[in-house]
Amino acid sequence: MKSFLAALLAILVSVTARAADMPVKAPAALPPPYNWSGFYLGANVGGAWTSGSLNIPGNNLYGGLTEFIGGVQAGYNFQAGHLLFGVEGDFDGATFGHPVLPTPTLGSVSQNWIGTVAGRVGLVEDRWLFYTKLGGGWVRSNASLNFPGVAWQGSNTSSGWLAGVGIEYGFKANWTLKLEYDYIGLGQWTSPTVPPIPLNRDLQMVKLGANYKFESGLPDTVAPARTAHSAEHSEDEDLAKKSQNPIADLVSVPFQSNTNFNAGPFNRTQEVLNIQPVIPLRINADWNVISRTIMPVISQPSPFFNNNTNGIGDITQQFFFTPTHPGTLIWGVGPVFTVPSASDPILGTGKVLFGPTAVALVTPGHWVIGVLVNNQWSVGGNPLRPPVNAFLAQPFVNYNMAHGWYLTSSPVITANWLAAPGQQWTVPIGGGFGRIFKIGDQPVSANIAGYYNVVRPTGTPSWQLRAELSLLFPER
Incomplete structure (x- = not known):
């Protein structure tokens, strides 16, 4: 997790010094800094995992949990200059029923919910907040054991200490976005069997959340700062180009449906709905950070049976x-990470x-042409699952026409570097069309x-039908 924490800390960048005012002009009035004080209420989603072991004599094939979590949080902040003090509580439902290998008959382990209460201490730089958390956590767990000589099942709510670190950004007067890593030290849960079986349950979590502040972070007369970005075009084409640019200064929420045909040994249909909020985060007058989240909702064909498993994939x-x-040339670079949030083992790594x-x-001209690339390696999670070394490249070509219409092609090329030769690459070709329009006053892009x-x-799908509806929120 050192590499992840390093990337998390790197996002908090110092604001550059402003140039001296010209002596012949009065200095421009600076907007007041963002106010973090007050009560807030929000929601979060993410992934949690344990790396503990279930020490069955002669069999240690458990490896730990990975799970999707989602819930709510509430808290209060008090800001004193660049320092912030606060308290926060959250409650998340957890969904993952994990069998103990090699077969479910050995038992299973699952968690139902996770709750925490912690104090927060942070450093504030206008819209940015870097904070640490320290407090306590509670986890509700279930376990069952069923192997020769031992048959037991039980439930337990255990408590432990919590430590965390996070970054939060005020992207609207009453709205903030946060990314947080937490560790809950729970210790062991020992079954009352002969022999006793200890279960290590120390928990790690990564959450992406949004908070509503009941007290505005900006005076009513102050509009959010904007960054100059595009040349003068027609309104529809300018908005179309921004929506087709993955790093545009534009808040958007795409809902992308990927229907993959002829998947698996039974030629079933796989459905992946990607919910992909994109939010620009302003560092200073020269730099932005673009946050792009991908949360997949999946219907996955079974490799063994003629049915599908439905749930949340890895975020x-x-x-x-x-x-x-x-x-x-418009460009952007940064880190990418994936948390093991799948609600079923078949839906994630x-x-x-x-x-x-x-x-x-x-x-x-009327074109938007580019490419997005990344490569990810496994750095943690269940030690019994196979390692991951995965590459993705998404070239995109868009041609914008009159009345908001456009042509588009954005195939997703992937490679599994650890697969056998001849089984590594997936290379699609194709394209389609779309349009920018409004539903009432809400701009949307559909293709x-x-x-x-x-x-x-x-055994992987041969055809894909992709349909996307994006809610666009340009600054007014």
């Missing part, structure tokens, strides 16, 4: 550091993934496209 978070005044990501594009995998591993 991916990307951060792109990008200049606010780029030249002809069971691993914590981390790596670099980058995007580059140009926008000549539909089809792709055929000209190169693919055995």
Whole structure:
């Protein structure tokens, strides 16, 4: 987790010094700094995992839990200059029923909910808050054991200490976005059996959350600062180009449906709905950080039975550091990581993934042309699951036409470097069309496209139908 924490801390960048005022002009009035004080209420989603062991005599095939978590948090902040003091409590439901290998007959371990109460101490730089947490946590767990000589099941609510670190950003007057890592030291839960079986349950969590502040962070007369970005075009085409740019200064919430045909040995349909909020975070006048989250909701065909498993997959978070005044080439680089949040083992890797990501594009005339790439390696998670070394490249080409219409092609090329030769690459080709329009006063972008995998591993889908609806929130 050292690499993840280093990336988390790197996002908090010092604000650059402002240039001296010209002597012939009065200094421009600076907007008041963001006010973090007051009560707030919010929600979060993320992943949690343990790396403990279930020490069954002669069999240690448990490896730990990975699970999707989601819930609510509430708290109060008191700001004194650049210091912040606060208290926060949260409650998350946890969903993962993990069998003890090699077969479920040996038993299972699951968690139902996680609650924490902690004090927060932070450093504030206008809209940015870097904080640490210290407090306590409670976890409700279930376990069952069923192997020769031992048959037992039980439930337990245990408590432990909590330590965490996070970054929060005020992207609207009453709204903040946060990314947080927590560790709960729970110790062991020992079964009352002969022999006794100790279960290590120390828990790690990564959460992405949003908070509503009941007290505005800005005076009513102050509008959020904007960054100059695009040239003068028609309103529809300008908005279309921003929506097609992964690192544009534009808040958007895409809902992307990927329907993959002929998957698995029974030629079933796989459905992946990606919920992908994109939020620009301002560092200073010269730099932004673009936060891009991907939360998949999956219907996955079984490799053994003629049915599907439904649930949440592993959540991916990307951060792109990008200049606010780029030249002809628009670019961004940063970290990408994936937390093991799958609600069922078949829906995720069971691993914590981390790596670099980058995007580059140009926008000549009516075109938006570029590519997004990343590579992730497994750095934690269940030690019994296979390691991961995965590459992704997504070239995109868009041509914008009159009345908000556009043509689009954005195939997702992937490679599993650890797969057998001839089974590593998935390479699709195809494209489609879309349009920018409004539903009432809400700008949206909708498109539909089809792709055929000209190169693919055995048993993976051959065709994909992609449909996307994006809610766009341009500054007014």
